[in-house]
Amino acid sequence: MTDGPRLGVLASRVRYEEKQIMAALDRRGAACTLLDPRSLFVAGTWTGPDVVLNREVGHFRALYAASALESAGAVVLNSAAATHLSGDKWHTSAALAAMGLPTPRTALAAAPEAALAALEELGYPAVVKPLVGSWGRLVTRLPDRDTAEAVLEHVAALPGPQSHVIYLQELMSTADRDIRVVVIDGQALGATYRRGSQWRTNVARGATSEPCDLAPEVAKLAVAAADAVGADIAGVDLIEDTDGRLVVLEVNDRVEFRGFQSAHPGVDVADAMAGLLIRRARS
Incomplete structure (x- = not known):
């Protein structure tokens, strides 16, 4: 793809995930430019990458950078509209409810x-x-x-x-465990249980990721939740209520996947993202 569309990764912090994504693009022979939003501006003609993967950690910077890039003609994954919906918990809840999906x-x-x-x-x-x-x-x-x-x-x-x-x-009574599903381009790649010693099951707070069977109902609900907010790439958090019914907690548009990857070494999340980026560039 050396003569093809130009690809970019938008990130002010290059973490494990961004390193893995750029390495996957490199393995596929796709040239990639790292865009730091702290020095990014759009004024008039955009001469940067044609397709940009949005990995900016800050919500508002990610949202407005995506909007500015799209206004200049670039394709951004996820889109500014998806970032707007999934980055705000109320907008996410409203979008899920509008699609009739179960939520707390x-x-x-x-x-x-x-x-x-x-x-x-x-x-x-x-x-x-x-x-x-x-x-x-x-x-x-x-x-x-x-x-x-x-x-x-x-x-x-x-x-x-x-x-x-x-x-x-x-407050869901089973909040000591939830399910994280990674969805890319309408496909659920896999699921993990996130367990913690406290009621918040974020990996950033010390929770552990364990493999979870990707049952058809889990995959279907996660894909529907990502679709509800228009996210091509998403980490969908599900939880079981007291009756064992699955409900959607959140949809994360700039999903961190280190914990998921450790639980599923045979699933290459970064490569799936790189593949999607390249397909969008070619189309």
């Missing part, structure tokens, strides 16, 4: 003072989550009204209007 019961309060009434409707225990964020940061368990009042008092004191929009969700 969720409420949105437009101000902290409305959140207590929303919690009375939702019930305890519940969790409050920031609209934008990853790795389980600032996700707080609310076992009762007294705790909710204390947490919401702190939330009300935070600067910035977005901090005062409260995203609430029922």
Whole structure:
């Protein structure tokens, strides 16, 4: 592909995943340019890569960089629209609900003072989550009204209007384990159980990844969730409710896959991403 479309990887931090993706592109003979969004600007004619894989860790930088690149004619995976939906927990919930996909019961309060009434409707225990964020940061368990009042008092004191929009969700009783499914180009590559010693099962918080059977219902739900937000590449988080029914927790558009890869050494996630990037470039 030396004379073909130019490929780029957008990332301000080159982590395990970005190294693996660029190595996979190199093995396939595809030239790739690393774009650092901290020095990226789009003004007029774009002379950079034609197809860009968005791996920027920061949501807003990833979103606006994707939008700017698309406005200049580049193809971005995932698209700015997919990043907008999957990067905001409420937008994700709304997109999943619009497709009729099962999710935990969720409420949105437009101000902290409305959140207590929303919690009375939702019930305890519940969790409050920031609209934008990853790795389980600032996700707080609310076992009762007294705790909710204390947490919401702190939330009300935070600067910035977005901090005062409260995203609430029922606490799933099986929250010590969830399922991560990697979906690329409409295909589920595999699934892992993520288990942790605490109720947040993020690998970044020390949770471990174990192989999970990719049952047809798991694959089907994960692919549908990725499709609901328009993501060509996604890490879909599922959990089982008390009745054993699968529900969708989140859809991650810039999925980290180190834990998944350690559990599935025979599945090359980076190569699947590289293959998708090359196919889009050729088309």
